[in-house]
Amino acid sequence: MSIIMKSVNDFLTRLSSKLKGGGDKAIEKQKKKGKNTARERVEDLLLDEGSFLEIDLFVEHSVKDFGMDRKELAGDGVITGYGEVHSRPVAVFAQDFTVAGGSLGRAHSKKIVKVMDGAADAGIPLIGINDSGGARIQEGVESLCGYGEIFYRNTKLSGVVPQLSVILGPCAGGAVYSPALTDFVFVVDKISNMFITGPQVIKTVLGEDITQEELGGAMTHVSITGNAHFYAKSETEAFNTLKKLLSFLPANSGETPPVRKSIPPDQPLGDDVIPDNRRQAYCVKEIIRGIVDASDFLEVHKNFAANMVVGFARLAGKPIGIVANQPRVLAGVLDVNASDKAARFIRFCDCFNIPLLTLVDTPGYLPGADQEHAGVIRHGAKILYAYSEATVPKMTVIMRKAYGGAYIAMCSRHLGATFVASWPCGEIAVMGPEGAANIIFRREIAAAENPEEFRQEMIREYEEKFANPYVAANKGYVDTIIRASMTRETLIKVLSRTGQSRKGHPHGNIPL
Amino acid sequence: MDKELDKLIIDDTEYLTEVPEHCRKPFEGPGDPSEIKAFIPGTIVEIKVSEGDSIEAGAILLLLDAMKMHNEICSSKDGLIGKIHVSVGDSVKKNQLLINLIIPG
Numbered sequence: 001m002s003i004i005m006k007s008v009n010d011f012l013t014r015l016s017s018k019l020k021g022g023g024d025k026a027i028e029k030q031k032k033k034g035k036n037t038a039r040e041r042v043e044d045l046l047l048d049e050g051s052f053l054e055i056d057l058f059v060e061h062s063v064k065d066f067g068m069d070r071k072e073l074a075g076d077g078v079i080t081g082y083g084e085v086h087s088r089p090v091a092v093f094a095q096d097f098t099v100a101g102g103s104l105g106r107a108h109s110k111k112i113v114k115v116m117d118g119a120a121d122a123g124i125p126l127i128g129i130n131d132s133g134g135a136r137i138q139e140g141v142e143s144l145c146g147y148g149e150i151f152y153r154n155t156k157l158s159g160v161v162p163q164l165s166v167i168l169g170p171c172a173g174g175a176v177y178s179p180a181l182t183d184f185v186f187v188v189d190k191i192s193n194m195f196i197t198g199p200q201v202i203k204t205v206l207g208e209d210i211t212q213e214e215l216g217g218a219m220t221h222v223s224i225t226g227n228a229h230f231y232a233k234s235e236t237e238a239f240n241t242l243k244k245l246l247s248f249l250p251a252n253s254g255e256t257p258p259v260r261k262s263i264p265p266d267q268p269l270g271d272d273v274i275p276d277n278r279r280q281a282y283c284v285k286e287i288i289r290g291i292v293d294a295s296d297f298l299e300v301h302k303n304f305a306a307n308m309v310v311g312f313a314r315l316a317g318k319p320i321g322i323v324a325n326q327p328r329v330l331a332g333v334l335d336v337n338a339s340d341k342a343a344r345f346i347r348f349c350d351c352f353n354i355p356l357l358t359l360v361d362t363p364g365y366l367p368g369a370d371q372e373h374a375g376v377i378r379h380g381a382k383i384l385y386a387y388s389e390a391t392v393p394k395m396t397v398i399m400r401k402a403y404g405g406a407y408i409a410m411c412s413r414h415l416g417a418t419f420v421a422s423w424p425c426g427e428i429a430v431m432g433p434e435g436a437a438n439i440i441f442r443r444e445i446a447a448a449e450n451p452e453e454f455r456q457e458m459i460r461e462y463e464e465k466f467a468n469p470y471v472a473a474n475k476g477y478v479d480t481i482i483r484a485s486m487t488r489e490t491l492i493k494v495l496s497r498t499g500q501s502r503k504g505h506p507h508g509n510i511p512l
Numbered sequence: 513m514d515k516e517l518d519k520l521i522i523d524d525t526e527y528l529t530e531v532p533e534h535c536r537k538p539f540e541g542p543g544d545p546s547e548i549k550a551f552i553p554g555t556i557v558e559i560k561v562s563e564g565d566s567i568e569a570g571a572i573l574l575l576l577d578a579m580k581m582h583n584e585i586c587s588s589k590d591g592l593i594g595k596i597h598v599s600v601g602d603s604v605k606k607n608q609l610l611i612n613l614i615i616p617g
Contacts, residue, residue: 281517281529306532330535331520331527363522370537403523435523 022098038096047083091119094129101133109146123252131169154181158508187218308338321349324359343382358411391504422469554578
């Protein structure tokens, strides 16, 4: 055999050993938990077939303490490299639980850091797949250094390239903060677990009993904490949603999102799509589906703060971000969680040149001590900040109620909306007619012969005078009044005039 | 969509809508100073008073081991120690009543 062929054979032997990760036994254990291996996740579930270019497979750790010098860890417990999703390049890392529990040591973190720097250089999205027992204890402070360097890069990359995290196993302690710094977090039922201090710690320190699922399972994080944005029943479903999300996003903040062919909605809106009675609820997602291309709406944070709906769709083929009050839940009020949810989404869209469409039907802020003490002033301010800061095209449609401070907050002309339309049943007022009449005519009502009759009369009078879009339109705060059925057509005209890009300064997407 | 809708009143208008469970909690005001409760779950490590003792505001009544700390549980008022409901070594839950204080006047 020639020397060259010998070296090739030697290489192939080394390669096949590295590609096995933690070996057959560990892989079997991984499978028993219903999990795919890191390599399957990257090559089969995420990337286009054959597109993966792996780097640093031959990296080894250099730890000598605690018998580590005798341990060979394939790829040091993480797979890193580049590939394509629907023919568009991405950078990826996937922690390999079969190798030392996916624990993060110095070499492991250096590999992640390298691929993060690669994503920044190339201006392409970064996808992180987390499945790790945490810090590699044997490496001490070197492991902590690794986390810190990753957090630093997550922050520097924020608003520059999209960063997506998929939690496919444990992600505990300091490790949770890398996903938390990224733009979107995906979790899978019975597989994902995130917490700062695990159930064990809670039991010994505080005497509380709680299951791992209750404390930091997938459903907990999409519904209670809001730490995760997308919930899936399986790993395959999570990756399919991730790929769909990527289809709305540009590769970096200097580009505009990819444009597709325009497809009309399945069920276009009629003029009478919402109930006559302002007290009656309806589902705003039905309205969204009646406006956007192919009635296709990718909802973000579906289970968290459901009184506010946010997500991605297309108008005439162009991606847009939608922020909408949901009258179906809590009458569509603004509250602490809805404010955080909307503000972060608005800022993400502004980072990546995604125009915003705001659909308004809100009676105001949620009253009560609970909200006031939870800091609704501080949290509510984030929506005002995010909308005022955003310089992508901002289109607003007032569907029905737009009352008081909530009217201002929901991308009013006063916060720099590019275009504001109202449907004929829009009500732009300081508050609802009942509350307003009770305050304005308090004395007259009390003095009236029949107070209730007089009160109703005054409510009707206020309704006629103020509960309409014409007062605001007279002042030019509303640009136009349109029938609901004309909404899509009108918004497409606006978009073709305004273009897509952010006009202001670039900024990061700080977790809110 | 066919779920029973709740009523939510904002500025005198009653809206028919869903009100999620976590929004229904009534407001819990500041506690009764005569009831000394555990502010955090943990274990009683030391009880520094006996029933009938006269104490001043700020006095340390007991030590509660939680979060790797011996937390001092103090009285916010002057008074007499009434019933003591726990013993050393007991595990207590959050908001569990530990000591009744008799506040004069």
